[in-house]
Amino acid sequence: MNPLPAPRTSPWLNKVPEVALSFWVIKIMSTTVGETGADFLAVNAGWGQSLTRAVMGTLLLLALFTQLRTRRYTPWIYWLTVVLVSVVGTQITDLLTDGLGVSLYISTTAFAATLAAIFAVWHRVEHTLSIHDIITPRRELFYWSAILCTFALGTAAGDLATEALGLGFAWGAVAFGALIGATYLAWRLGGSPVLTFWIGYILTRPFGAALGDLLTQAKAYGGFGMGALWTSALFLAVIVVLVGVAQLGLNTGRPAPAAD
Amino acid sequence: MPTQYTYAHPVATVSAALLLSLAVGCTKPAGQGGASAARAPSTDASAKSQSTAASKLGDLSAFRGIAADVSALVDKGDLPAAKVRAKDLEVAWDSAEAGLKPRAADNWHVLDKAIDKALAALRASAPNQADAKAAMGTLLRTFDALEGKG
Numbered sequence: 448m449n450p451l452p453a454p455r456t457s458p459w460l461n462k463v464p465e466v467a468l469s470f471w472v473i474k475i476m477s478t479t480v481g482e483t484g485a486d487f488l489a490v491n492a493g494w495g496q497s498l499t500r501a502v503m504g505t506l507l508l509l510a511l512f513t514q515l516r517t518r519r520y521t522p523w524i525y526w527l528t529v530v531l532v533s534v535v536g537t538q539i540t541d542l543l544t545d546g547l548g549v550s551l552y553i554s555t556t557a558f559a560a561t562l563a564a565i566f567a568v569w570h571r572v573e574h575t576l577s578i579h580d581i582i583t584p585r586r587e588l589f590y591w592s593a594i595l596c597t598f599a600l601g602t603a604a605g606d607l608a609t610e611a612l613g614l615g616f617a618w619g620a621v622a623f624g625a626l627i628g629a630t631y632l633a634w635r636l637g638g639s640p641v642l643t644f645w646i647g648y649i650l651t652r653p654f655g656a657a658l659g660d661l662l663t664q665a666k667a668y669g670g671f672g673m674g675a676l677w678t679s680a681l682f683l684a685v686i687v688v689l690v691g692v693a694q695l696g697l698n699t700g701r702p703a704p705a706a707d
Numbered sequence: 708m709p710t711q712y713t714y715a716h717p718v719a720t721v722s723a724a725l726l727l728s729l730a731v732g733c734t735k736p737a738g739q740g741g742a743s744a745a746r747a748p749s750t751d752a753s754a755k756s757q758s759t760a761a762s763k764l765g766d767l768s769a770f771r772g773i774a775a776d777v778s779a780l781v782d783k784g785d786l787p788a789a790k791v792r793a794k795d796l797e798v799a800w801d802s803a804e805a806g807l808k809p810r811a812a813d814n815w816h817v818l819d820k821a822i823d824k825a826l827a828a829l830r831a832s833a834p835n836q837a838d839a840k841a842a843m844g845t846l847l848r849t850f851d852a853l854e855g856k857g
Contacts, residue, residue: 490801493794615809660805667766668806675802 462520463581463590466644469689473526475651476682478598479659481533483675496546500538507531515587522693526686532591533652536598544606551607558600565593566645576641597645601652608653616660617669623654762853763811764818770800771850777825778843784836790829797826814853821849 489499510528543549569589581590608614627650634643662678664670773796780789808815828842
């Protein structure tokens with residue numbers, strides 16, 4: 448229960464989690480929870496899209512502000528921010544597509560170009576794109592900008608696959624799952640860890656959406672018919688447990704870094 | 708940083724587990740079969756022999772049924788009740804998006820726009836019967852056109 452043991456030279460400790468199994472599980476599930484949550488507020492609760500967007504945008508700013516002010520990785524703040532980034536990233540794409548009638552080909556290209564630009568500037572300024580040493584406010588801003596962009600890009604690319612290829616959620620989950628597998632393989636075969644991480648980060652957005660749809664959608668459409676409420680409750684429970692374990696692990700004195 | 712590579716193995720585990728669960732889900736493909744049973748031209752007698760011609764989106768009768776309810780309430784002049792029933796349509800339509808849209812995205816968008824317009828007419832700050840009636844008429848015709856009865 449004591450505060451941090453050995454002080455480090457850096458004023459900030461690493462602000463982001465190690466990328467391990469629970470990282471990807473929480474990341475994929477938070478996509479579904481974020482999307483169904485926002486959908487519930489907009490449609491079932493009757494808030495409408497505009498109010499939901501405003502509320503989620505405000506919550507994201509608050510969460511991001513809190514996350515940027517912490518001096519060390521705090522699981523619940525970090526993952527709350529990810530869920531809200533996921534919601535807002537999705538809303539940005541939906542606003543462009545449904546509200547402004549922007550073609551998904553254009554938005555997918557534009558988000559890909561924006562993400563490339565963020566990485567270019569990030570690399571130019573920091574000389575690294577490492578996602579393991581987020582130890583300065585500037586790096587952290589790059590990190591969250593890139594993450595927001597990957598969610599918008601993942602949404603647009605996933606929707607494009609649905610619209611242009613008629614890719615339903617079942618085949619979508621297989622296709623994006625296979626691409627994630629290929630990305631993993633590329634990394635194992637010596638591909639750049641940073642590049643494969645970000646490709647995985649983009650791909651897990653449409654993969655998470657397809658997986659959520661598979662559980663949510665009625666059996667008549669080839670889903671499991673669990674409904675949005677139960678699916679979200681299940682995923683949220685898993686997230687809470689995993690984040691809770693991470694939070695407790697930190698609070699009871701940091702154990703040795705996760706072994707590989 | 709020796710821990711730099713820790714994420715790779717888990718990715719494989721997750722993908723493997725999820726792919727496995729998908730194999731189960733895919734034994735029943737997402738309604739692709741029914742969609743290809745395209746409607747015959749209206750001159751073809753076999754089209755009429757079926758009670759409901761399926762649209763490319765599949766069976767839309769549940770949604771059309773709610774829309775018909777809304778339309779009836781609008782005709783009666785009960786706009787508040789029509790607005791309440793229209794929400795059932797919105798919720799049902801929205802929750803089926805992932806199942807329906809991949810079958811025929813173009814048709815889905817046509818219907819989605821028509822539903823949006825009907826909701827907007829009923830939710831106007833001062834809704835009037837004429838606008839609501841026109842929007843519901845368009846919506847019902849859109850359903851019928853997609854189901855090959857237009």
